[in-house]
Amino acid sequence: MLPKKSSKKEDEDCISRNVYKNLAEVAITYLNEESVPDKALDAVHMQLGSYEKTYKLYLNVHHCVSACVRIPLPLLKLDHVQEAVGDLKVSEDAQKEIIAVVQTYKSKASEAKGNNFYPKIKRFRWRIDITISSSVLARVLEPTLLFEVTLCDGRKKVFEVSIAKFHQIRYSVAAALKEIENLKKKKLLKT
Template identity: 40%
Template sequence: GKPVSPEQFKKISSETLTEDTLTVIYSGLFSLLRRAIRLPLTSLKPEMFKEDMNELQIPAEFQEDIASVVFGARRPRIENEILDSRPRLPKLDQLKWRVDVAISTSVLNRVLEPTILMEMKLSNGKIHSFEVPVSQFHQLRYNVAYVLKEMEDLEKKSILKIQD
């Protein structure tokens, strides 16, 4: 979970392990652990994982330590750290809308034509306001209702139900 500083690399490197060699080892180990932790424990078996490490020519003295990270008590904490540190888009916290009818405007064809003013408040605190024609608002309503109906239909299918 914590980044490795260049000073730590220099401290570990010696005459037999150069900084470049250590960088290759670190990046390979990081890639191996990242891919192993992405897999659910039901599909990744310890025996298969050890066979894979043998194929990668990882010395046997390190295999037990690596396997303990993937299958041991630290795994839930690592998974939680991965979930907490991943990049995300802000979520919609609030959506307000109102109908607006312009009585006087510089554009003559928009006089007395209703529009929908929408205001979105996001989880990062930003507020976005925009104007939508009534026809586009109805299209948005229809598409949201359609997606909700499709989700409901999917939930009714027996393949997605949890079996006891």
């Protein structure tokens, strides 16, 4: 009597949630550029029976984890993950387990950061100065922008920028804002 061939659905059902949890943890370790233990996938290999299945499943889970990591923590829900993952053949139970692992990772990472943040701008003042002459030249007539920034922690920063450098900064900021707008239009970042 020939052994019964199992369907893909039956294969997926027999994979425990613990396998997905282990694979997601390995993927997060890899994405953090930490060293992954040599025998990290051995337990999964023992359950699945072949390296080919193990590596295919790991590849799908890795792709799913990398998509989940890019989604902000408040939006990390099953429907957003399904949009991000797209055509991958990862079951809903697996996605739930992956979401749980990524949420745990993100909450631990945010706790580790604590209250380390950049100071916010409390006050911003500017003016245009025109240099009429200098000790070297009798007549210069060169405009410069003078900026004074007061930070929320009380520090004051004063800096001077030429008109040409100001236009270069203005162009760079406009390009960055346009790129942010393009990213907001993509499905992955929509709320």
